[in-house]
Amino acid sequence: MRGDYHLHTTFCDGKCTPEEMIRAAISRGYESVGLSGHSYVRFDGGFGMTAPEAYRAEVRALKEKYRGTIDVFLGIEQDALSERAKGYDYIIGSAHTIMCGDGYITVDYTPEYVAEGVRKYFGGDWLKYTRAYYELAAEIPQRTGADIIGHFDLVAKFNEGGRFFDEESFEYKAVVYEAIKGAAAGCRIFEINSGAVNSGYRSRVYPAVFILKALRELGCRIILSSDAHDAGSVGFIFGEMAELARECGFKSAVYLKPGGFGEYSLI
C-alpha cells in the first residue's frame, strides 16, 4: 500500500487537522498522502469547506514541511452539484445529493431521512430513487473534472441486507451498468472505499463486487481509499480491500506520486 488520498480534516467535517492525518499516513509507512476536503454546496449541511483558501494554504505549507518524509497532495472531494474547483493537485468527484424538484436528498445522511425523502419525492419507489442518483453519478466526470470517482454506489449506504431495495435485481443492475458506462467514459479511476464499513453501516466496501467486476472488464483502474474522518481510520482495512480487488481481477492499484498517478502491483 502506497498511500491514502481520501481524507477529511477539521476544514470540513473531519475530527483531526491535516497535519494529524499526514502523521497517521507516515506512521502507516506510506510514501504519499492526499487530503480531500469536501467542496461546499449551496444547501450545505455543515460538511463542506467554508474556508477553502485557508485549507489550500495549510496543505501547501505541510507539503513543504514534510518534503523528503512523505509526498503530500492537495485534493478536494468535489460534489457533483458544487461549483467547479480550481487550484488542486487532484479531484475526487462524488455525488452525495440529488435534486428532487424544489427539494433534495443527501443520500448518505441518515437512513430515516433518506427513507422519508424517498416517500416524499419518489412515492416510496426506491428503484426510481436509485435511478435519479445514478443519472447524476454518470455525470460526475463532466460536472467535477474528477481524476478519481468516489464511492460509486453511495446510494446503497443504508441498504445493508437489502433493507430498502434489491441490489441483486436485474433492474437495479441495469441502472448501475448504464451509469458505469457513462462515468467511465470520462474518468478511468474509481475508488474502493471503506467508509461505510468503518462507520458501521455496511459489511462491504464501496462499490459492490458486480460493479468492481464491470469496471475491471471496462479496463478501469482502482485506488484504495479510507474516506477517513479521523487519524485512526487512515488506511482502514486496506489489506482486505486489496484482497477483494485481486478477487475481482485487478492486478494493480493506483497511487499518487509527484507528476501524477503511478501504479503498484497487488499480486
Ligand SMILES: [Zn+2]
Ligand atoms: Zn463522499
Ligand SMILES: [Zn+2]
Ligand atoms: Zn469523503
